[in-house]
Amino acid sequence: MFWVKKPRLLVLLMLQAVAFFFFFQYLYGPRHCPGLAEKSGPMHVLILSSWRSGSSFVGQLFSQHPDVFYLMEPAWHVWVSLSSGNAGQLQMAVRDLIRSVFLCDMTVFDAYMDQGPKTLSKLFQWETSRALCSPPSCHLFKREVIISPDDCRILCAKEPFNIMEETCKSYSHVVIKEVRFFNLEALYPLLRDPSLNLHIIHLIRDPRATFRSRQRTGLELARDSHVVMGRLWDKLKNENRPYHVMKIICQSQNEIYKAAKLLPDSLRKRYLLIRYEDLVHDPLTQTSKLYGFAGLPFLPHLQTWVHNITQGKGMGGHAFKTNSRNAQNVSQAWRWSLPYNEVVRLQNICRDSMNQMGYLPVLSEQDQRNLSLNLLSPLGIP
Numbered sequence: 001m002f003w004v005k006k007p008r009l010l011v012l013l014m015l016q017a018v019a020f021f022f023f024f025q026y027l028y029g030p031r032h033c034p035g036l037a038e039k040s041g042p043m044h045v046l047i048l049s050s051w052r053s054g055s056s057f058v059g060q061l062f063s064q065h066p067d068v069f070y071l072m073e074p075a076w077h078v079w080v081s082l083s084s085g086n087a088g089q090l091q092m093a094v095r096d097l098i099r100s101v102f103l104c105d106m107t108v109f110d111a112y113m114d115q116g117p118k119t120l121s122k123l124f125q126w127e128t129s130r131a132l133c134s135p136p137s138c139h140l141f142k143r144e145v146i147i148s149p150d151d152c153r154i155l156c157a158k159e160p161f162n163i164m165e166e167t168c169k170s171y172s173h174v175v176i177k178e179v180r181f182f183n184l185e186a187l188y189p190l191l192r193d194p195s196l197n198l199h200i201i202h203l204i205r206d207p208r209a210t211f212r213s214r215q216r217t218g219l220e221l222a223r224d225s226h227v228v229m230g231r232l233w234d235k236l237k238n239e240n241r242p243y244h245v246m247k248i249i250c251q252s253q254n255e256i257y258k259a260a261k262l263l264p265d266s267l268r269k270r271y272l273l274i275r276y277e278d279l280v281h282d283p284l285t286q287t288s289k290l291y292g293f294a295g296l297p298f299l300p301h302l303q304t305w306v307h308n309i310t311q312g313k314g315m316g317g318h319a320f321k322t323n324s325r326n327a328q329n330v331s332q333a334w335r336w337s338l339p340y341n342e343v344v345r346l347q348n349i350c351r352d353s354m355n356q357m358g359y360l361p362v363l364s365e366q367d368q369r370n371l372s373l374n375l376l377s378p379l380g381i382p
């Protein structure tokens with residue numbers, strides 16, 4: 001009879017409709033659309049460090065990765081243009097510049113550069129960015145190979161400055177190395193900024209090694225040291241200035257580390273502390289950790305390259321000047337080249353931060369020179 005069959009048909013049709021709905025949901029629903037399910041926008045990584053702490057080396061680890069657009073110390077332009085200010089006064093300008101660069105808005109440099117025709121070479125240390133040495137910036141190299149900054153400086157310097165924006169936008173990762181932050185608080189707004197996906201790699205180094213390395217590059221760093229010290233610069237004797245700069249650096253690195261430990265869980269995941277000494281002790285493992293944190297694959301040619309540059313092997317005559325020596329030996333150089341009395345003075349100045357970060361003091365000159373004595377203690381990573 002019809003009146004019995006009809007409702008059955010109706011139920012059947014309804015069931016079918018419901019089934020179809022779920023089937024389509026399954027096929028095209030949010031779960032299967034990666035763009036909706038997870039954050040698919042670019043990843044932003046800030047390598048936060050201080051001068052002579054191995055940050056150029058870590059910067060290169062990222063710069064040479066074919067998924068990364070990298071800039072080294074873009075805030076140099078802020079400090080040079082506004083050098084009458086001290087580090088604290090310039091901090092907000094530095095932060096705004098970093099934010100713009102992460103978003104590939106390179107017009108921010110206009111404020112800090114001369115008028116007139118602009119080429120890539122106007123940018124501080126532009127040649128350390130493999131991305132600026134390969135398409136679409138420069139067509140003389142391929143994107144997926146290791147590019148030597150020396151070669152790039154010669155071949156790509158004439159490219160127009162505004163190619164940088166297009167280049168930046170063609171990458172999934174934007175990485176900036178910066179040494180001009182002295183606390184983490186200045187970066188909170190960027191960590192919470194929904195238009196950014198900021199991750200921070202905080203790179204530290206034994207202050208005794210940093211100090212020795214700074215001594216050997218004294219003049220180049222003088223202008224920066226002046227900005228770091230502000231008015232104190234004129235009040236201190238020449239021979240005391242390097243120690244005072246180290247005091248500020250040790251304190252600020254320690255403050256950053258302590259502030260990071262206090263971040264809420266959701267933000268603490270976006271902070272990674274790494275000691276330069278651990279990196280050179282086991283470069284492949286530590287690099288793999290850094291890439292993992294940034295969501296980058298450790299490609300085979302990068303593994304060979306990292307092995308090569310940390311073992312002091314050349315790269316077919318194109319070795320990086322600062323990175324191709326036996327990295328671990330270099331990281332210990334302060335132990336035989338710094339006088340013991342300077343080491344003692346530094347250990348007093350930087351006691352708190354050394355303590356926090358697991359750098360053990362030497363208690364005699366004999367201990368300082370004895371390279372079998374390990375001066376690293378394990379780190380309580382936040």
Ligand SMILES: *[C@@H]1O[C@H](CO)[C@@H](O)[C@H](O)[C@H]1NC(C)=O
Pocket residue numbers: 146301302304305308313314315316
């Ligand atoms: C690593 O070093 C070897 C031997 O010097 C060289 O043949 C090779 O091209 C290097 N590889 C990379 C990726 O640097």
Ligand SMILES: *[C@@H]1O[C@H](CO)[C@@H](O)[C@H](O)[C@H]1NC(C)=O
Pocket residue numbers: 326329
């Ligand atoms: C480390 O470098 C020093 C000074 O250049 C040298 O005397 C020493 O033999 C090197 N040690 C190793 C293990 O390479």
Ligand SMILES: *[C@@H]1O[C@H](CO)[C@@H](O)[C@H](O)[C@H]1NC(C)=O
Pocket residue numbers: 366370371372373374
């Ligand atoms: C150097 O340090 C090692 C490890 O602590 C120790 O066994 C050795 O006796 C020390 N050598 C000297 C000459 O102090």
